[in-house]
Every structure is written in C-alpha cells, then in structure tokens.
Amino acid sequence: xxxxxxxxxxxxxxxxxxxxxxxxxxxGVDGGSLLVKQAGYPxxxxxxxxxxxxxxxxxxxxxxxxQRYVKPDQDHTDFELALDLAxxxxxxxxxxxxxxxxxxxxxxxxxxxxxxLDQYEDLIPxxxxxxxxxxxxxxxxGTYQIKKEPDxxxxxxxxxTPVSGLSLSGVKYPLEDEDYAVxxxxxxxxxxxxxxxxxxxxxxxxMVVQSKG
Amino acid sequence: xxxxxxxxxxxxxxxxxxxxxxxxxxxGVDGGSLLVKQAGYPxxxxxxxxxxxxxxxxxxxxxxxxQRYVKPDQDHTDFELALDLAxxxxxxxxxxxxxxxxxxxxxxxxxxxxxxLDQYEDLIPxxxxxxxxxxxxxxxxGTYQIKKEPDxxxxxxxxxTPVSGLSLSGVKYPLEDEDYAVxxxxxxxxxxxxxxxxxxxxxxxxMVVQSKG
Numbered sequence: 001x002x003x004x005x006x007x008x009x010x011x012x013x014x015x016x017x018x019x020x021x022x023x024x025x026x027x028g029v030d031g032g033s034l035l036v037k038q039a040g041y042p043x044x045x046x047x048x049x050x051x052x053x054x055x056x057x058x059x060x061x062x063x064x065x066x067q068r069y070v071k072p073d074q075d076h077t078d079f080e081l082a083l084d085l086a087x088x089x090x091x092x093x094x095x096x097x098x099x100x101x102x103x104x105x106x107x108x109x110x111x112x113x114x115x116x117l118d119q120y121e122d123l124i125p126x127x128x129x130x131x132x133x134x135x136x137x138x139x140x141x142g143t144y145q146i147k148k149e150p151d152x153x154x155x156x157x158x159x160x161t162p163v164s165g166l167s168l169s170g171v172k173y174p175l176e177d178e179d180y181a182v183x184x185x186x187x188x189x190x191x192x193x194x195x196x197x198x199x200x201x202x203x204x205x206x207m208v209v210q211s212k213g
Numbered sequence: 214x215x216x217x218x219x220x221x222x223x224x225x226x227x228x229x230x231x232x233x234x235x236x237x238x239x240x241g242v243d244g245g246s247l248l249v250k251q252a253g254y255p256x257x258x259x260x261x262x263x264x265x266x267x268x269x270x271x272x273x274x275x276x277x278x279x280q281r282y283v284k285p286d287q288d289h290t291d292f293e294l295a296l297d298l299a300x301x302x303x304x305x306x307x308x309x310x311x312x313x314x315x316x317x318x319x320x321x322x323x324x325x326x327x328x329x330l331d332q333y334e335d336l337i338p339x340x341x342x343x344x345x346x347x348x349x350x351x352x353x354x355g356t357y358q359i360k361k362e363p364d365x366x367x368x369x370x371x372x373x374t375p376v377s378g379l380s381l382s383g384v385k386y387p388l389e390d391e392d393y394a395v396x397x398x399x400x401x402x403x404x405x406x407x408x409x410x411x412x413x414x415x416x417x418x419x420m421v422v423q424s425k426g
Contacts, residue, residue, distance in 0.1 A: 077400075103346035105314060105321065106369035106422045110398035113371075117395065133316035156319035158326075160396075182330065183373075185323035187290075209319045 001025070003086040004041075006032035007079065007099045007111075008052055013038035015132065019096065025089050028065065029078045032099055037064045045069055045085065048078045079111050083120055083127075093126065100129045100136075112136070115160065115205060124205075135210045143200040146208060148191045153213035155197070156187040163204030170197035180204075214238070216299040217254075219245035220292065220312040220324075221265055226251030228345065232309065238302050241278065242291045245312055250277045258282055258298065261291045292324050296333055296340075306339065313342045313349075325349070328373070328418060337418075348423045356413040359421060361404045366426035368410070369400040376417030383410030393417075 002024045006016065008031030016039040020026070028036040030048030034057050037043055046065040050058050062068055071081055079097075086095050101108040111129065114120045115138045120127075129136035135149060138160075146155075155171060159180045168175040172190040187209075191197055199208065215237045219229065221244030229252040233239070241249040243261030247270050250256055259278040263271050275281055284294055292310075299308050314321040324342065327333045328351045333340075342349035348362060351373075359368075368384060372393045381388040385403040400422075404410055412421065 101318060104367070104422075104424045105347045105349060106367070106371065106398065106400040106424055108318065108321070109371055109420075109422075110369075110400045113396055113398045116397070134318045136318060154317070154319070156323075158319065158322055183326055184329070185319065185326045187319040187323045207322075209317075209322075211317045211319055 001090070001093045003027065003089060003093055003095045005029060005079070005082045005086065005095065005097045006036050007097065008032045008035075008048075008102075011035065011099045011131070016041075016098065017132075018098065019130075025086070025093075027082050027085060028061070029082050033061045033065060035099070037061060042066075047071065047081055047085065077110060080114060080117075080120075083114065083123055087123060091122075094128060095123060095126045097127065097129045099131065101131060101134075112207065115207075133212045137208050139199065139201075139206045139208060141202050141204065143198065144208075146197050146199055148195050148197075149210050151212065152210040153190065154187070154209075154211045155189045155191060156185065156207075156209040156211065157189065157199065158186070158207035158209065159184045159204060160207055161204045163201050163206060165200070165202035166206070167200045168197065170194055214303070214306045216240065216302060216306055216308045218242060218292070218295045218299065218308065218310045219249050220310065221245045221248075221261075221315075224248065224312045224344070229254075229311065230345075231311065232343075238299070238306075240295050240298060241274070242295050246274045246278060248312070250274060255279075260284065260294055260298065290323060293327060293330075293333075296327065296336055300336060304335075307341065308336060308339045310340065310342045312344065314344060314347075325420065328420075346425045350421050352412065352414075352419045352421060354415050354417065356411065357421075359410050359412055361408050361410075362423050364425065365423040366403065367400070367422075367424045368402045368404060369398065369420075369422040369424065370402065370412065371399070371420035371422065372397045372417060373420055374417045376414050376419060378413070378415035379419070380413045381410065383407055 004026045007029050028046045031052040033046035043065045045067045046061050047069040100111050124138045163180045166178045217239045220242050241259045244265040246259035256278040258280045259274050260282040337351045376393045379391045
C-alpha cells in the first residue's frame, strides 16, 4: 500500500497520474483535492485552508472527500500536516508526493526542506516526490541499489548537508569515497548502460533525482 | 551596469525580458545563447558545450556572438564558468541570472547551491535569479532593507544553513531574534502594506524570494 499526497500546483487533472492501487490512501492538499476529484481517484482526506478554491469548488470537494481537515495553525505548512496524517495512517508504507513544483521556487524548497526536520526523519526512507519530469528521493547514510526508471535520462546526487565517503558505481561518472564539506549538487550523471547503480555514503543526507532530459 | 547571464531552459525567446541597458554584458549559456539572439539582445559571449543545439543553431550563435567559449572541463558547471567570467568582467556589478528553472529540479538546485561554495562567496551580494514568477537573492549576515516588487505577492525567507538572530519587520508575519538550527523555509510571508521591509540576522545564509501568487 502507498500513501498518495497530491499538492495544489501546477498540474491539470488530465496530467495527474497516480500509481494508485485499491486500498491506498489519497490525501488532497488544498487545490490538490479538487484535482484528485477531477482526475477520478478516490479522495480519502482533503486538507488545508483551501484559500485557492472558490466556495463552489470547496463544496464539490466536501461532497466528494471522505473527510475534510482544516489546518489548525500557522506553524505547520499544509505539507507538514499531510506528512503527520500519512504517518498516523501507517508507519511503513511509501509516501508518494505529486504536483510538488509549480511556478514558485519557494514551494519546492519548502517541500524538500522537511527532510531537515527531526520530526520527519523517520519518513525520509519512505518519501518520494513525483512529477512528469522528476522522481526525487532522499537517502540517509548507508548503501542503496537504485534502479533506472525507463522514462528518465539523468541521475543527480544532491549532498544536502556535508557528506562523507560518497561512492557511486554503475554510473557514467563514478566516485570513490569522496567528502563534501558543504552542500553540493552533482547533477547530470547517467546510468552506465545497466539498469542499476549503487550509491553509498557514511554521513549526511543525499537527495537522489532521476529526471527526463 | 549589469551582467546578464541567460541559461538554457525553459523560456521561449518572446518571454525573455532582460533588464538591459546600453553597455551591459550579456552571457548566453548553451541554449540560452540562441534565446538571446532570437530575443534580439546583444550577445557578448556564448559559453557551454552547446550539446542542446543543432549544428545549424550553433552556426547561428557563432555568427551572432562576439565570442564563443567552450567549457574546458567536467569539474565546473556551465553556470559556474559563467560566474567566473562575470567576475573577470567586473568586481562590483550586479549579476542577473535568467531562465534558471526548467522542468528539471536538479538544475535549479545546482544553480542555487553555488552560494555554498567558497569561490563564489564574493558574488553572493550581487547575484539575482530572475524569472517571470520569482526573484531570488541571497543574503549574508547583516541588515537589509528589501523593496517590494510591484508584480510580486509573496515573500519567502529560506535559511539555507543554520541561522542565528533572524528578525523580520514590515511583514505580515514578523519575527524577532529567532534561531534556526537546521535549514528552514519560511514561505508565503507578505509585505505589511508598505513598500519596504527589514531583514536582519547574525549568522548563516538566507535566500530571499519574491514570487507571484
């Protein structure tokens, strides 16, 4: 099972392509709730302050969603609240986040920065940000075998913190035990022919991005 | 005078709106060079490996640009090379970077992460990333008076590192001497009626984003 979190911008309903299986949980955040309805997926929970919707649209969402949850405070973003609810639902399932980047760069930054917060550290291995051009995941120290997505061309490794002992194999530009003292974006690498690559590091936090060329 | 760096994606030439004055320097990076030509601005220097251009397009750029500079190594990104050349040109002028975010999130991350590098620390006060929806600037410790851009609605403060003593005034959600132990995105603030706001902090690195709603 998977938790699907659908954010508000910029996709249109016809472009929203959830990897949905019977029994999954779907959370719509603000305008994302309306998108879920328009795209015809079940909507287990609509959450946010819904200030991007008209009164009529909000009524539609209310009639469609199993539940509506209004954000209780200003100290958490809608996305943080969605993560809290995803964790309440399950301690193990993958969490797919769709529609995470729109025209506003601050939104994308805000969403990816949740991995710096202690209270979401447990979610890091389960969290995926998905849009038509990018798949973003986050790694804590360890060794990972990463599988090529057939429709993606490039592979980027973003040291989001200082990182120690970064090794990459099975890629066009391999690395062996490299240290980075400041955050650093190693972008536009590629799978070296095979379907898998291996990433390992000893300290820090690494974002992995597979993207379309 | 200003240095204008035009990157390759995703704008079309008709949407490229440089704040250009006679005597400014224009650097086109890869596909950005062709855009500069198509938009009718002077092109002082075209740089990159130009692998996104056809042979015919590359010929066009060559005929149009005053100079072409091919990236000498894999250790620097095209954007880093453009910054090096901008610094060679001038130690003081503002550096405006256009067309910095496309479909690939790794590109935007790579571009904004240059501010973590020692070799570009001197450029931080001069660097602006501009697109139709966002104006991004970067602040080192100090006090800044920030002016509202008439076409922007939201104001975000991104602590890109641990930050000490962050104060915000003249905004809807003010802060007084706050500390952040990890990177943190404080987004969707707004100017509180007036045209100016004041940001100050004692330690760290803060990205400021003005964006359209």
